[in-house]
Amino acid sequence: MAVQVGQKAPEFALFDTDKNKVSLGDLKGKNVVLLFFPLAFTSVCTTELCSVRDNIAAYNNTNAQVLGISVDSLFTLGKFKEEQKLNFPLLSDFNKEVSSAYGSIYQDFVLDMKGVSKRSAFVIDKEGVIRYSQVLESAGDLPNFEAIHETLAGLN
Numbered sequence: 001m002a003v004q005v006g007q008k009a010p011e012f013a014l015f016d017t018d019k020n021k022v023s024l025g026d027l028k029g030k031n032v033v034l035l036f037f038p039l040a041f042t043s044v045c046t047t048e049l050c051s052v053r054d055n056i057a058a059y060n061n062t063n064a065q066v067l068g069i070s071v072d073s074l075f076t077l078g079k080f081k082e083e084q085k086l087n088f089p090l091l092s093d094f095n096k097e098v099s100s101a102y103g104s105i106y107q108d109f110v111l112d113m114k115g116v117s118k119r120s121a122f123v124i125d126k127e128g129v130i131r132y133s134q135v136l137e138s139a140g141d142l143p144n145f146e147a148i149h150e151t152l153a154g155l156n
Contacts, residue, residue, distance in 0.1 A: 002103030002135050009124045010101040014069065014091040017078035022067065022091055029126050031064040031155050033148060036104040036120040038139050040072045040080035040090075048119070048142055053086050055145075062152035063126075069093050070117050093117065104135055119143065123151045131155060 003010065009032075013023035024032065035052065037045040049068055052059070059066050066088040070077065077090040091098075099105040099117040109116040121143035123132035132151040134143055 003101075003122070003130055003133060005130050005133050007130055009122070009128050009130050010098070011128075012098040012101065014093055014098060015074055016089040016091050017074055017081050019074065022089060024124070024128065027065055028128060031062060031126060031152055032122075032124040033059060033064050033066045033152070034069060034102070034120075034122040034124065035066065035143065036069045036093075036099055036102065036117040038070065038106075038109065038116050038119060040070060040076050044119070044140055044142065045070075046084060049086055050084055051142075051145065052088065053084065056087050058149060059088075059152070062149075062156050064123075064152050065089075067091055069098060071096055071099060071115060102135075106139075109139075121148055123148055123155075125155050 011024050013021050016022050068090040071093050074092045081090050093099050096115045104118045104120040106116045106118055118135055119139055120135040125131050
């Protein structure tokens with residue numbers, strides 16, 4: 001079941017590509033943008049995350065920490081981050097617990113893959129409350145970045 005705007009964001013702790021544990025609780029006092037994406041190295045995921053990379057100043061200017069999350073391994077995400085020169089953390093939800101907690105998981109995906117993150121975007125305010133939620137059913141669609149930026153602007 002997807003989380004709803006206005007509710008407390010589910011807590012999590014996942015490892016980033018540098019093997020540091022990142023938890024939502026550690027980010028209290030900052031706005032957080034969670035971007036769940038299906039798979040590293042795929043065309044739409046690369047387009048999405050490179051767009052964020054190229055516009056990172058807009059997130060920084062709203063005191064927002066962007067986190068990319070997928071079910072890929074740390075090692076796959078590390079190579080992807082390096083090759084695409086991504087300037088924000090990528091977190092591995094290899095065990096699929098966080099994707100599930102946010103209602104952002106495909107039970108069945110292409111090529112008989114099971115348990116792949118749905119492309120989703122969440123804005124969480126400084127107090128840990130969800131202020132924007134978009135879970136896309138089609139992996140070919142991109143999040144509404146304009147709505148994300150409008151939400152962030154309204155939080156500051």
